[in-house]
Amino acid sequence: MLPRVLDSRRRALLLDFFRKLTSVEQPRIWFLALLVGIVSGYAALAFYWSVTALQKTFYGASEALIESGAAQLDWWVVLLVPMVGGLIVGILLAVFSDSGRAGSIAEVIESSRIRNCELSMKNGAVSALVSSVSLGFGASSGREGPVVHLGATLASFMTGWFRCTPIQARTLLGCAAAAAVSSSFNAPIAGALFAMEVVLGYYAVKAFAPIVIASVAGAIISRFHLGNYPAFFIPDHGLQTFWELPAFALLGVVCAITATLMMTSIIVTDGLTDNLKEKLNYPLWVEPVVGGAMLGVIAIGLPQVIGVGYETTSRVLSEQYGFWFILLVIAGKMAATSITLATRFGGGIFSPSLMLGALTGGAFGIVATALVPDLSISYGLYALAGMGAVAAATLGAPISTSLIVLELTGDYQTAVAVMVTVSVASVMTQQVIERSYFHWRLGARGLHLGDGPQRYLLDTMQVGNHMRPRGSDGSPSEMQSWDLIEQGVLLREDEKLSRALPMFTQGKGLSVIPVVKQTEGGGNTLVGALFHIDALRAYNRALVEAHEEEHG
Numbered sequence: 001m002l003p004r005v006l007d008s009r010r011r012a013l014l015l016d017f018f019r020k021l022t023s024v025e026q027p028r029i030w031f032l033a034l035l036v037g038i039v040s041g042y043a044a045l046a047f048y049w050s051v052t053a054l055q056k057t058f059y060g061a062s063e064a065l066i067e068s069g070a071a072q073l074d075w076w077v078v079l080l081v082p083m084v085g086g087l088i089v090g091i092l093l094a095v096f097s098d099s100g101r102a103g104s105i106a107e108v109i110e111s112s113r114i115r116n117c118e119l120s121m122k123n124g125a126v127s128a129l130v131s132s133v134s135l136g137f138g139a140s141s142g143r144e145g146p147v148v149h150l151g152a153t154l155a156s157f158m159t160g161w162f163r164c165t166p167i168q169a170r171t172l173l174g175c176a177a178a179a180a181v182s183s184s185f186n187a188p189i190a191g192a193l194f195a196m197e198v199v200l201g202y203y204a205v206k207a208f209a210p211i212v213i214a215s216v217a218g219a220i221i222s223r224f225h226l227g228n229y230p231a232f233f234i235p236d237h238g239l240q241t242f243w244e245l246p247a248f249a250l251l252g253v254v255c256a257i258t259a260t261l262m263m264t265s266i267i268v269t270d271g272l273t274d275n276l277k278e279k280l281n282y283p284l285w286v287e288p289v290v291g292g293a294m295l296g297v298i299a300i301g302l303p304q305v306i307g308v309g310y311e312t313t314s315r316v317l318s319e320q321y322g323f324w325f326i327l328l329v330i331a332g333k334m335a336a337t338s339i340t341l342a343t344r345f346g347g348g349i350f351s352p353s354l355m356l357g358a359l360t361g362g363a364f365g366i367v368a369t370a371l372v373p374d375l376s377i378s379y380g381l382y383a384l385a386g387m388g389a390v391a392a393a394t395l396g397a398p399i400s401t402s403l404i405v406l407e408l409t410g411d412y413q414t415a416v417a418v419m420v421t422v423s424v425a426s427v428m429t430q431q432v433i434e435r436s437y438f439h440w441r442l443g444a445r446g447l448h449l450g451d452g453p454q455r456y457l458l459d460t461m462q463v464g465n466h467m468r469p470r471g472s473d474g475s476p477s478e479m480q481s482w483d484l485i486e487q488g489v490l491l492r493e494d495e496k497l498s499r500a501l502p503m504f505t506q507g508k509g510l511s512v513i514p515v516v517k518q519t520e521g522g523g524n525t526l527v528g529a530l531f532h533i534d535a536l537r538a539y540n541r542a543l544v545e546a547h548e549e550e551h552g
Contacts, residue, residue: 029168033175033210036158037217040151040179044218045225047132047147048184054136055307063135063143067311070138070303078303079296085137086292089130089345090285096126100284102134102346103127104145106438108152108177108199113449114460117156117169124153131346138306140295140336144184145348148199151176167549171207174200178211179218181400186229187407188212188219194400198438201449202550247372248385248417251364252424255389258330258360259429262353263394263437265334267444269342284344291343298336304329305336309355316362316383326363330356349437353394354387361386361421385418389425396436398426453546458539463500464493466538467515467528481514481526491515493527497535504532 052062058081061069070078093100103123111119131146155176159169174195182191192215196203273287298305304312312329315321321329337352364386365379384405392401402422406415435443442449449456476484484490491500491513504510511532516524 029171029210030213032158032162032164032168032172033213034217036151036155036172036175037179037214038221039154039158040147040176040214041183041218041221043128043150043154044147044180044183045221047128047143047150048226050132051135051143054133055138058137059306063307064310066138066307067303070299070306075300078299078306079293082138082292082295082299083289084292085133085139086288086290086343086345087285088133088137090283090288092126092130092133093288093344094284096122097130098123101344102130102146103149103153104346104348105148105177105198106441108149108173109201109438109449110442110447111152111156112170112173112199113201113456114447116166116460117159117173119149119153119156121153121157124150124156127153127346134340134346135307137292138295138299139345139347140305140307140309140333140340140352141345141347142308142349142351142354143347144181144350146346147180147184148177148348151180152199170200170549171210174207174211175214178215181218182215183218183222185404185407186219186222186226187404188215190400190403190407191215191218193403194397197397197400198395198436204550242416245417245420247368248382248420249424251361251368251382251385252389252421253428254364255357255360255386255421255425256393256428256432258356258386259353259390259393259425260432262334262337262356262390263433263440265338266341266349266437267440269338273342287343288345291339291345294339294343295336298332298339302329302332302336305332308351309333310351313355313358313387316358317380317387319362319378319380319383321359321362323363323366326359326366330359330363333359349394350391353391357390358383358387360390381414381417384414385421388418389421392422393425393429394437396426396439398422453543453550457542457546458498458501459496461497461538461542462493463491463495463497463515463530464527466497466534467491467493467530468534469528470526472528476512476514476529478526481529484514485516485524485526489513490524491530493517497539500530500535501539504535 055062055066055069059066059069059073093102098120103119104127107119111117128146128150131141131143134141135143135146152173155172156169159172164172177199178191178195180191181194182188185191192208192212195211195215196207200207277287295305312333316326333352333356337349340347341349362379362383365382368382369379388401388405391404392398395401402415402419405418433440439449447456447459489503489510491503493515500513503513512529514526515528515530517527519525
């Protein structure tokens with residue numbers, strides 16, 4: 001009798017498993033993930049081809065050899081090309097862009113947290129075009145940010161088309177980011193984890209499978225069309241002895257300083273540019289033209305600052321530069337990237353942070369190998385570890401950047417050294433700046449999305465969606481409502497609960513606040529009332545839903 005009971009239980013469990021596996025939601029989200037991965041992969045490929053075509057036209061070389069191409073041109077060409085690119089970028093932004101800037105990963109994070117994963121197709125197309133022109137004409141930025149934004153824009157359109165739920169939309173936004181990063185670096189594992197670590201901000205079991213599907217699709221597309229090659233040339237730099245690990249921990253501290261200086265330089269330069277525009281009130285197109293001229297002046301002496309920096313990064317990893325020249329290139333690249341991003345050129349921060357990390361690690365490695373030659377015979381491994389550490393500290397992505405290095409090298413012993421450097425750099429940078437570059441930029445707009453859902457959820461909830469309509473049961477009388485309005489205690493229906501809740505706690509026991517709508521003449525019309533208890537219940541529900549999504 002007992003075996004029959006066990007068999008029936010096993011059958012029931014098996015049937016329940018297959019029922020869940022073949023439920024409507026799971027196959028649908030997997031299919032959409034594959035579709036997003038294919039679309040994002042080809043979008044990234046098209047972006048790469050467009051940038052390559054422009055670079056070959058103006059520099060005579062693709063991004064892998066653009067440093068060598070720029071070095072062979074006349075000085076006036078190196079100066080003029082970024083200026084012409086800046087003029088085109090300025091015109092595109094002035095005529096077609098709503099925000100006056102090209103979108104990047106920060107906007108994708110914002111969309112996934114507080115904008116219901118909505119990204120404008122128009123802004124996405126303009127941003128992709130601006131970023132393509134920027135990089136094609138030599139902007140000192142990266143292409144990973146633009147392709148993530150482009151893929152996310154296409155995913156946003158698809159989620160609306162297929163009427164996805166908010167949770168499904170966020171997952172598909174992560175799928176687009178994973179496919180974009182995977183196709184850029186030929187690193188599907190790192191692409192999947194980058195999407196969860198940076199874009200979604202959490203690791204959820206339900207999101208993992210779709211994101212992996214999309215990431216693998218992006219990598220396959222890249223390998224099919226471009227070949228199965230890593231983004232950088234990585235020589236064999238094996239770790240000589242584990243006694244060398246303290247040096248990599250110290251390198252982590254140095255990389256934290258580089259990451260902090262780079263982020264501070266970009267933010268300060270951006271602020272100075274905004275202040276200058278406010279005072280002089282010049283047309284928007286002037287900024288990228290002047291920025292292109294400044295970039296060209298630097299590139300005349302240091303062609304290494306042109307473009308994404310893959311050739312320079314590969315040369316540092318191959319130990320082709322000396323100590324003082326590396327320091328000069330670090331200063332030049334940091335200045336060029338800050339000018340590029342501050343003057344409205346398109347592009348991301350991923351590739352510049354990899355290049356600056358490799359340069360920092362290379363300079364440190366030259367000193368370390370000279371001081372203790374018995375422990376290490378080359379500085380290439382330090383450059384490799386520095387590449388991952390500065391990128392991890394800047395992007396707030398220690399896990400995915402460590403895996404990028406692991407996928408590029410395939411050497412687990414090397415990965416130990418990289419992990420030590422990455423972890424120290426990430427912790428040190430977090431102590432100084434307290435957030436990644438993306439969240440720093442969002443914080444400048446008043447969006448604190450890196451502090452968890454308890455901080456940003458209230459910014460997603462409108463008062464009008466949680467108020468009780470005028471005249472409903474329990475609402476205050478007309479007289480009581482207008483008395484409060486005359487005292488300045490009121491809310492507008494399009495305001496957020498992030499403003500409403502503090503009003504209750506600061507209002508000396510206030511339990512209800514009247515909600516008004518502005519009339520055409522500038523007056524107020526009473527439309528309802530927001531109760532403290534209703535706002536708290538809505539907030540609690542949102543927190544529970546966020547917790548279930550993040551741990552589902």
